[in-house]
Amino acid sequence: MATQTFSAVGPKIRTKLPGPKAQAVLQGDAQYISPSYTRSYPLVAKRGRGVIVEDVDGNEFLDFSAGIAVVSTGHCHPKVVAAIQKQAAELIHMSGTDFYYESMITLAERLSKVAPMSGPIRAYYGNSGTEAVEAAMKLARYHTKRQGIIAFYGAFHGRTMGALSLTASKTQQRRRFFPVVPGVASAAGSAMTTAGAPLAPVTTEPSSATQLAISTAAVTASGAMRSRIRPDASLART
Numbered sequence: 001m002a003t004q005t006f007s008a009v010g011p012k013i014r015t016k017l018p019g020p021k022a023q024a025v026l027q028g029d030a031q032y033i034s035p036s037y038t039r040s041y042p043l044v045a046k047r048g049r050g051v052i053v054e055d056v057d058g059n060e061f062l063d064f065s066a067g068i069a070v071v072s073t074g075h076c077h078p079k080v081v082a083a084i085q086k087q088a089a090e091l092i093h094m095s096g097t098d099f100y101y102e103s104m105i106t107l108a109e110r111l112s113k114v115a116p117m118s119g120p121i122r123a124y125y126g127n128s129g130t131e132a133v134e135a136a137m138k139l140a141r142y143h144t145k146r147q148g149i150i151a152f153y154g155a156f157h158g159r160t161m162g163a164l165s166l167t168a169s170k171t172q173q174r175r176r177f178f179p180v181v182p183g184v185a186s187a188a189g190s191a192m193t194t195a196g197a198p199l200a201p202v203t204t205e206p207s208s209a210t211q212l213a214i215s216t217a218a219v220t221a222s223g224a225m226r227s228r229i230r231p232d233a234s235l236a237r238t
């Protein structure tokens, strides 16, 4: 742990940005890493503690977005680090689709107590946000036996094919990937049924990294929608 090297308050910029070590990493990235990764700016992060992130050249930045909103405890919280180290030393592989683990139930029990919905709550664990959205789509179809799903323009839900079918934030994210999953309609603003009752959008997903797939967020797109909801193929042209 090198906590003492971090400023009490940041940021602390020591080099021109990006610094010399960062530039070397960027060159390596251009040579060896798939161009499908999208970056907004050339931060080459090395380590973090609390709200501070330090790059490879020793520049320190204040992280106002908590990772990408997934380190709500701050970077490298000692209790989180200790829990990860303990688990890695005890059992580094798990497969919830093949075996049972006590910790899966312990966490699910805790989540069920804080989940902002009426119970009973059962948890599904995913590796990523996009995988949680995939699960929500499958659960919604399985549970309701309906096929249609409404998503909203401007929303980002992930990049795997199912989640991408809902994503409508940047044209670039979908260009050249059609056809996406059928049955998804894209809408501006909130959707209403012809009867005027609001629909619960499947895109109302929890933002936490440990996202609960929400089977209750099923929506029908079976002809009961107003004209401002367009089939997703329309996004191909935008």
Ligand SMILES: Cc1ncc(COP(=O)(O)O)c(C=O)c1O
Pocket: 068, 127, 128, 129, 130, 131, 133, 156, 157, 158, 159, 205, 207
């Ligand atoms: C609202 C929302 N949903 C889904 C995702 C996809 O998550 P992941 O990158 O873990 O697949 C993100 C990622 O930024 C997100 O912000």
